[in-house]
Amino acid sequence: MYDFAIIWDWTAFSVRWLHVITAMAWIGASFYFIALDLMLKPSDTLPAGASGEEWEVHGGGFYHTIKYMVAPSQMPAHLTWHKWQSYSTWLSGAALLMIMYWVGGEIFLLDPTKADLSLFQGILISGGSLTIGWLAYDQMCKSKLSDHPTFLMLLLFAILVVMSWGYNQIFTGRAALLHLGAFTATIMTANVFFQIMPNQRIVVQDLKEGRTPDAKYGKIAKVRSTHNNYLTLPVVFLMLSNHYPLAFGTQYAWIIASLIFLTGVTIRHYFNTMHKTGKGPHWTWAVTVLLMIVIAWLSSVRPTVTLEEAEARPLTAYEQKFASAEGFDTAYDIVRGNCSMCHAREPFWEGVRWAPKHVYLETTGDIARQAEQIYLQAGLTHAMPPPNAISTMTPENREHIIAWVQAARATD
Numbered sequence: 001m002y003d004f005a006i007i008w009d010w011t012a013f014s015v016r017w018l019h020v021i022t023a024m025a026w027i028g029a030s031f032y033f034i035a036l037d038l039m040l041k042p043s044d045t046l047p048a049g050a051s052g053e054e055w056e057v058h059g060g061g062f063y064h065t066i067k068y069m070v071a072p073s074q075m076p077a078h079l080t081w082h083k084w085q086s087y088s089t090w091l092s093g094a095a096l097l098m099i100m101y102w103v104g105g106e107i108f109l110l111d112p113t114k115a116d117l118s119l120f121q122g123i124l125i126s127g128g129s130l131t132i133g134w135l136a137y138d139q140m141c142k143s144k145l146s147d148h149p150t151f152l153m154l155l156l157f158a159i160l161v162v163m164s165w166g167y168n169q170i171f172t173g174r175a176a177l178l179h180l181g182a183f184t185a186t187i188m189t190a191n192v193f194f195q196i197m198p199n200q201r202i203v204v205q206d207l208k209e210g211r212t213p214d215a216k217y218g219k220i221a222k223v224r225s226t227h228n229n230y231l232t233l234p235v236v237f238l239m240l241s242n243h244y245p246l247a248f249g250t251q252y253a254w255i256i257a258s259l260i261f262l263t264g265v266t267i268r269h270y271f272n273t274m275h276k277t278g279k280g281p282h283w284t285w286a287v288t289v290l291l292m293i294v295i296a297w298l299s300s301v302r303p304t305v306t307l308e309e310a311e312a313r314p315l316t317a318y319e320q321k322f323a324s325a326e327g328f329d330t331a332y333d334i335v336r337g338n339c340s341m342c343h344a345r346e347p348f349w350e351g352v353r354w355a356p357k358h359v360y361l362e363t364t365g366d367i368a369r370q371a372e373q374i375y376l377q378a379g380l381t382h383a384m385p386p387p388n389a390i391s392t393m394t395p396e397n398r399e400h401i402i403a404w405v406q407a408a409r410a411t412d
Contacts, residue, residue: 003380005372005375005376005380006376006380008099008103009376011099012096012099012100015092015095015096015099016096018088018092019089019092019093019095019096022085022088022089022092023089023093023236023239025085025088025089026085026086026088026089027232027236029082029085030225030228030229030232031229031232033082033225034225034226034229034272034275035271035272035275036054036065036067037067038272038275038276039054039275039276040052040053040054040065040067041053041054046066047066047072048073049068049069049070049071049072049073050066050067050068050069050072051067051068051069052066052067053065053066053067069215069218070203070212070213070214070215070218071203071206071207071213071218072207074207075204075207075208079204081197081200083192083197086188086189086192086193087189087192087193089185089189090185090186090189093182093185093239094182097126097178097179097182101126101175101178101179102123102126104372105119105122105123106119106316106318106319106369107369107370107372107373108172108174108175109122109123109126109171109172109175110122110171110172111170111171111172111173111175112313112316113305113309113310113313114169114170114171115169115170117170122170122171125170126171126175126179129163129166129167129179129183130179130182130183130186131186132163132183133159133160133163133183133184133186133187134186134187134190136159137156137159137187138190138194138195140152140155140156141195141223141224146223149223153227153230156227157258157261157262160180160183160184160258160261161254161258163180163183164176164177164180164254164255164257164258165254167179167180167183167254168251168253168254172248172358173245173248173249173250173253173358174241174242174248174249174357174358176248176253176254176257177238177241177242177247177248177253177257178238178239178241178242180238180257181234181235181237181238181239181241184231184234184235184238185235187231188227188228188231188232188235191224191225191227191228192224192228195220195221195224196221196224196225199217199218199220199221200217200218200221202214202217203217203218229268229272230264230265230268231261231264232264232268233263233264233267233268234257234260234261234263234264237260237263237264238257238260241257243357245354245355245356245357245358246296246299246354247299248358249299249354249355249358250298250299250300250301250302251301251304252298252299252301255298256295256298256299259291259294259295260295262287262291263288263291263292266284266285266287266288266291267284267288269281269284270282270284270285302345305345306345307344307345307346307362307363310345310360310362310363310365310366311363311364311365313365315364315365315368316365316369318368318369319364319365319368319369320368321368321408321411321412322367322368322369322371322404322405322408323364323365323367323368325404325405325407325408325411326404326407327400327403327404327407328368328404328408330400330404331367331374331400331401331404332364332367334393334397334400334401335361335367335374335378335401336361336362336367337391337392338378338385338389338391338392338393338397339361339374339378339384339385340361340362342355342356342389343355343356343359343360343361343362343366344360344361344362345360345362349389359373361374371404371405371408372405374401374405375401375402375405378393378398378401379398379399379401379402379405380402382398
């Protein structure tokens with residue numbers, strides 16, 4: 001029988017690949033239209049109802065784009081809708097979150113040193129929390145606060161800071177930042193699904209039925225699209241953060257995530273201004289660099305849980321299954337002898353200052369908790385230890401790791 005772990009890992013890889021592809025399509029289209037909108041210029045030759053035009057050259061051809069502030073005088077024969085990119089990105093991201101952080105929740109989602117939660121409770125918080133931001137944000141946008149766009153953005157930032165702190169109190173650092181990204185991306189896709197697209201459909205229906213569309217629908221869609229523009233770069237950072245323990249492996253991860261949203265504003269402000277005026281404000285880069293220096297400093301803080309505290313922590317039911325399985329003692333010695341020089345709270349391998357991926361392999365709980373990953377990385381494959389590492393990992397050692405994990409699985 002083909003090993004389920006291999007199938008599941010390739011499933012996760014495939015869904016991640018799909019998510020990256022659709023995200024590139026969504027972000028690319030979003031950035032292009034924001035830039036295009038800002039570059040539009042008035043002209044005496046524009047047709048009635050048009051507010052600006054832009055000439056572009058790309059790929060050996062010239063493109064002439066005209067924007068109608070509300071709508072053209074009649075419905076065009078062909079109309080392209082830009083919606084699948086957003087929906088596909090969110091759906092593939094949600095699927096990836098379920099694969100990695102729900103099915104693999106004992107390893108990647110829950111942190112028993114922060115909160116004593118069952119996997120079911122963690123999944124409920126994970127899924128349920130994603131809707132909170134959209135509901136609060138949507139109500140704010142529909143209130144009189146919409147007349148004060150800067151104050152509205154500050155309130156949204158405050159919500160993101162609170163959620164960043166909250167996630168970091170119960171989830172692993174890796175899961176906390178990823179969930180904050182998913183939380184923000186849910187707001188962005190909900191903007192498209194519940195506001196931008198419905199308002200555009202109203203305008204199209206008015207055109208089809210010979211009515212003059214109301215300009216307010218376009219304005220609403222424009223506001224939400226602008227908000228999405230400023231949220232995009234922080235979401236990309238948060239989605240990439242799970243590859244970099246420096247971002248999530250500190251008690252200040254929630255502050256790092258919060259500051260990243262400010263860098264998203266400064267970077268996008270530069271490009272938006274440049275597209276509109278031809279010259280961007282260079283002070284934004286100075287602020288961005290300063291913020292990144294603060295982030296780098298915060299990332300240097302060591303984990304607060306010491307080795308002694310980790311050893312004293314009772315094993316979870318998931319960890320106990322692997323720790324009590326036949327062959328664990330030998331597997332423990334193999335992993336400790338080949339992996340813990342890097343995967344330690346205080347690594348002693350030259351050049352390694354933080355455990356790769358923030359994965360610790362020192363205590364019984366550490367090794368039992370990471371059993372499935374050890375199985376894939378050092379059992380079925382030769383990914384670990386790295387080829388240039390001095391280790392005693394033999395083919396027999398790898399076979400023993402495989403046998404140990406399979407023995408634990410057999411107890412289910």
